[in-house]
Amino acid sequence: MIEIRELTKYYGDAKAVGPLSFSIEKGQVVGLLGLNGAGKTTTLRMLASDLLPTSGTMTVDKVDLVQEPERLRPKIGYLPDRPPLYEEMGVREYLGFAAKLRGVKSSRVDKFVAEAIEQTDLGDRSSEIIGTLSHGFRQRVGIAQAIVHKPTLLLLDEPISGLDPVQIVEMRELVRSLRGEHTTVLSSHILSEISETCDQLIVIRDGEIVAAGSESELTERGSEGTQAVIVLIAGGAEADPSTRLAEATSVLEGIDGVRGVAAIDHPDLDEGTISLKVTADVEVRHAVCRALVAADIDVYGIERPRVLEDVFIELTSKGEVSS
Amino acid sequence: MSHILLIAGREMRAYFRSPLGWVAASAALFIDGVWFIAKALGEPGAKRLSATVLNQFFNGITGVTMIIGIALSMRLIAQEEEQGTLVLLKTSPIRDWDLVLGKFLAVFGMIAIITGLTVYMPALIFVNGKVSVGHIATGYLGVLLLGAATASVGIFASALAKRQVVAAILGAVIMGALVLLWLLAKMTEPPVTDFLNGLAIHHLRQRDFMTGVLRLENVVYYLIVCFFFLLATTKTLEARRWQ
Numbered sequence: 277m278i279e280i281r282e283l284t285k286y287y288g289d290a291k292a293v294g295p296l297s298f299s300i301e302k303g304q305v306v307g308l309l310g311l312n313g314a315g316k317t318t319t320l321r322m323l324a325s326d327l328l329p330t331s332g333t334m335t336v337d338k339v340d341l342v343q344e345p346e347r348l349r350p351k352i353g354y355l356p357d358r359p360p361l362y363e364e365m366g367v368r369e370y371l372g373f374a375a376k377l378r379g380v381k382s383s384r385v386d387k388f389v390a391e392a393i394e395q396t397d398l399g400d401r402s403s404e405i406i407g408t409l410s411h412g413f414r415q416r417v418g419i420a421q422a423i424v425h426k427p428t429l430l431l432l433d434e435p436i437s438g439l440d441p442v443q444i445v446e447m448r449e450l451v452r453s454l455r456g457e458h459t460t461v462l463s464s465h466i467l468s469e470i471s472e473t474c475d476q477l478i479v480i481r482d483g484e485i486v487a488a489g490s491e492s493e494l495t496e497r498g499s500e501g502t503q504a505v506i507v508l509i510a511g512g513a514e515a516d517p518s519t520r521l522a523e524a525t526s527v528l529e530g531i532d533g534v535r536g537v538a539a540i541d542h543p544d545l546d547e548g549t550i551s552l553k554v555t556a557d558v559e560v561r562h563a564v565c566r567a568l569v570a571a572d573i574d575v576y577g578i579e580r581p582r583v584l585e586d587v588f589i590e591l592t593s594k595g596e597v598s599s
Numbered sequence: 600m601s602h603i604l605l606i607a608g609r610e611m612r613a614y615f616r617s618p619l620g621w622v623a624a625s626a627a628l629f630i631d632g633v634w635f636i637a638k639a640l641g642e643p644g645a646k647r648l649s650a651t652v653l654n655q656f657f658n659g660i661t662g663v664t665m666i667i668g669i670a671l672s673m674r675l676i677a678q679e680e681e682q683g684t685l686v687l688l689k690t691s692p693i694r695d696w697d698l699v700l701g702k703f704l705a706v707f708g709m710i711a712i713i714t715g716l717t718v719y720m721p722a723l724i725f726v727n728g729k730v731s732v733g734h735i736a737t738g739y740l741g742v743l744l745l746g747a748a749t750a751s752v753g754i755f756a757s758a759l760a761k762r763q764v765v766a767a768i769l770g771a772v773i774m775g776a777l778v779l780l781w782l783l784a785k786m787t788e789p790p791v792t793d794f795l796n797g798l799a800i801h802h803l804r805q806r807d808f809m810t811g812v813l814r815l816e817n818v819v820y821y822l823i824v825c826f827f828f829l830l831a832t833t834k835t836l837e838a839r840r841w842q
Contacts, residue, residue: 287842324690328840349692360687362609364616376605377691421687 277302277459278323278429283332285318285483292318293483294332300476302428303456307470307477308463311592315483316463317357320431323461324354336429350379353427353458357434359418363407367398367417370406371424378425392424396450412443419450423458430454432462436469448473467588479591486591494587505561506540508576509550509568520573521550527571533558549576602693606701607708610675614709619674623667624713634659635720649728650811653721657738657809660717661801664710664746665774671709672753673767675702676832680761695836699829703747703754710746714739734811741808744821748800749774751828758835774800800824 277300284294293315300306308316321327323334325345334341336348362370371389380388393402396416401409406417415435422430435451436444451473454460464470470477471491479487487494509524521539528537536555554564561578568575614620638655641647679685688698721735756770781802784795796803804817
């Protein structure tokens with residue numbers, strides 16, 4: 277549905293984006309992930325036809341966005357990082373204005389506005405003046421204006437930016453509810469947001485794609501085909517930590533399939549608790565638990581390492597890209 | 600056309616919902632009223648011709664119209680830029696020309712309303728004097744054309760600047776330069792003198808309208824000024840997409 281080929285954007289002599297090439301299937305929710313300044317907003321602005329690319333092509337449903345922007349704009353809904361809201365207008369009035377602006381026929385405007393209000397759960401606030409709304413509700417109005425004309429392509433730039441935890445959960449639910457109805461591209465620098473909302477992830481660094489795929493594919497890349505677990509072993513006043521560490525390492529190395537054991541730092545541990553990363557070729561969580569209990573070692577917990585987070589940090593921070 | 604009217608309608612409502620529209624209208628009407636009374640009453644005992652009073656009245660309100668034209672138009676694009684709402688218009692299926700024309704219609708509509716509310720002043724001359732309706736109509740046509748030209752200059756300045764204050768200063772400088780060209784003309788020799796006088800936006804052009812003389816070349820001049828600055832505004836917006 278969306279085809280992007282060799283897309284680049286320069287601001288003067290400075291390269292902001294590109295060359296970018298990717299395609300997005302209809303109905304998918306795709307996340308652009310990258311640190312601040314990676315080129316996410318510029319990419320979305322070009323997709324929204326707010327900016328023209330320096331070179332490259334962008335087609336939506338085989339229509340060229342650069343050559344025929346007027347034809348595609350009614351099919352695109354865009355929420356910039358700062359919602360484009362007229363403070364003096366009422367919510368319903370503003371959404372009606374946005375719908376008419378995007379070419380919705382006058383006879384259907386009221387129906388479309390009512391549906392957008394319902395989808396974004398703005399019913400209680402629909403008669404209020406936008407300038408009086410809280411940040412969370414303004415963000416909802418921003419999404420409502422992006423979907424009011426029922427676009428096939430929805431672009432959301434940092435939709436959870438500045439929201440409190442409750443509002444983040446609500447916004448996540450809202451974005452999920454739009455799945456299927458729209459092809460959605462959203463940008464964020466918050467990994468958890470993207471991973472919980474999107475079908476596909478595109479990681480951008482310095483304007484270029486450094487990785488793309490589903491969450492499981494990226495996780496696979498980070499774990500390099502291995503199974504890994506983190507084992508937390510309770511400390512004790514009577515035991516010397518180094519002795520317990522050596523004892524536990526010895527037990528874990530004796531399990532079939534374990535390739536290596538290493539002590540690691542864990543940010544959430546109590547003092548005296550030991551954390552070990554066990555790398556294995558097969559699933560070893562049950563065997564690890566049984567072996568430690570049999571050896572009379574108190575197991576505090578077993579958890580999966582945060583592989584995706586490690587991948588994100590590796591991809592966006594280092595000079596070399598793993599392939 | 601519907602997009603042009605949609606944008607013009609929103610802008611007009613925005614004027615009436617903000618202090619700017621009311622302050623500009625009331626200040627303009629107050630100054631116009633004081634000016635008219637001063638010219639109509641004049642010095643005690645002095646004789647005044649009705650046509651002269653009307654002429655002086657129009658001379659005064661052209662100045663006020665230029666000032667409110669800049670004040671009302673400074674926000675049109677610069678404020679959208681400040682508030683981040685310009686992207687809503689730029690990513691909608693409307694042409695930049697329609698966007699600019701819609702905004703121009705709104706500010707011109709405001710100028711026309713404010714100017715229209717002064718009509719009772721020259722009408723008062725009929726109480727104790729004698730002027731032709733044609734003279735009044737021609738004078739008002741001149742004021743409205745000057746208002747339209749000022750609005751187009753103001754929109755252009757608003758598209759160039761990213762802050763309303765800067766837009767107002769820039770608009771005032773462009774209008775000031777266009778007004779003062781007649782002074783520059785006095786220091787030059789023909790044909791440069793004729794050229795500069797021809798470009799001056801107020802001096803000779805408005806003199807004809809104020810005295811009730813309608814010349815097609817003057818009307819065409821103001822329409823060309825409007826078209827030029829509105830086109831320049833459109834090209835400025837288009838260029839931003841290539842920034």
